[in-house]
Amino acid sequence: MTRAPYDERVTNTVTAALELHHVTKRHGVGAAAVTALDQVSLSIPRGTFTAVMGPSGSGKSTLLHCAAGLDRPDSGAVVLDGRDLTGLDETALTRLRRERMGFVFQSFNLVPTLTVEQNAVLPLEFAGRRADGRRVRGLLGRLGLGDRIDHRPAELSGGQQQRVAIARALLSQPAIIFADEPTGALDTQAAREVLGILREAVTASGQTIVMVTHDPVAASYADAVVFFADGRIADHMARPDAGAVAARMARLSARGAA
Ligand SMILES: Nc1ncnc2c1ncn2[C@@H]1O[C@H](COP(=O)(O)OP(=O)(O)OP(=O)(O)O)[C@@H](O)[C@H]1O
Ligand SMILES: [Mg+2]
Numbered sequence: 443m444t445r446a447p448y449d450e451r452v453t454n455t456v457t458a459a460l461e462l463h464h465v466t467k468r469h470g471v472g473a474a475a476v477t478a479l480d481q482v483s484l485s486i487p488r489g490t491f492t493a494v495m496g497p498s499g500s501g502k503s504t505l506l507h508c509a510a511g512l513d514r515p516d517s518g519a520v521v522l523d524g525r526d527l528t529g530l531d532e533t534a535l536t537r538l539r540r541e542r543m544g545f546v547f548q549s550f551n552l553v554p555t556l557t558v559e560q561n562a563v564l565p566l567e568f569a570g571r572r573a574d575g576r577r578v579r580g581l582l583g584r585l586g587l588g589d590r591i592d593h594r595p596a597e598l599s600g601g602q603q604q605r606v607a608i609a610r611a612l613l614s615q616p617a618i619i620f621a622d623e624p625t626g627a628l629d630t631q632a633a634r635e636v637l638g639i640l641r642e643a644v645t646a647s648g649q650t651i652v653m654v655t656h657d658p659v660a661a662s663y664a665d666a667v668v669f670f671a672d673g674r675i676a677d678h679m680a681r682p683d684a685g686a687v688a689a690r691m692a693r694l695s696a697r698g699a700a
Contacts, residue, residue, distance in 0.1 A: 510522075641663045
């Protein structure tokens with residue numbers, strides 16, 4: 443039997459950074475209940491950059507929340523870095539997040555009392571690892587934060603805070619980085635810079651990144667795009683280019699509006 447390449451990887455725990463097995467997640471109860479994820483199965487190989495796209499409300503953020511154990515699926519299983527999240531309690535999930543995951547979420551805020559540099563190295567310190575000061579400042583410099591390293595989050599713009607979160611996620615080299623619209627608050631030039639840095643972390647250091655984006659240009663930096671519609675995977679595109687992604691998105695949005 444021939445199966446799609448994506449299906450073949452579903453049970454490949456050795457190489458997958460993340461697996462979802464028939465994950466269903468509903469929000470709300472009764473008549474107001476919404477099925478945000480409907481039997482979603484996917485596998486994210488280690489060392490790859492995956493973009494997740496789809497119309498507003500299609501389930502992208504719910505996917506990231508379930509994958510990170512911030513939300514519990516109603517059914518199905520999430521396996522992160524070889525660990526099944528299903529039976530884990532909150533303490534174990536918190537530890538797993540701290541040790542194996544990086545986040546670039548707007549709601550995953552920086553610590554207000556710490557400087558940019560202190561925020562960026564926090565996960566390393568939690569893990570009892572030493573931060574290489576030159577590497578830290580080098581990365582912050584490339585993210586356009588070189589003259590902000592001693593500032594506190596309240597003294598930064600939204601886009602600058604997001605770039606601190608990117609530095610924080612990259613520095614600890616977690617098993618997987620989840621990013622929800624990491625370039626949403628950035629101008630075109632800053633967005634290209636950040637995407638280039640994410641791309642390089644995957645290509646040069648074997649980092650695994652899953653990034654939700656609405657921007658076809660951002661998606662074109664990824665190795666593959668997974669398209670969501672109505673809580674299901676509607677399509678998968680390898681080696682995406684911005685034009686093809688935009689065309690696919692336009693068809694998905696038109697379907698949703700019909
Ligand atoms: N806490 C919640 N309570 C009720 N419904 C929710 C909740 N969170 C999400 N939903 C619903 O679940 C569906 C999926 O939401 P989700 O946030 O995953 O979408 P999304 O693809 O991230 O959208 P966007 O592109 O707008 O960020 C939507 O219909 C949304 O209204
Ligand atoms: Mg969202």
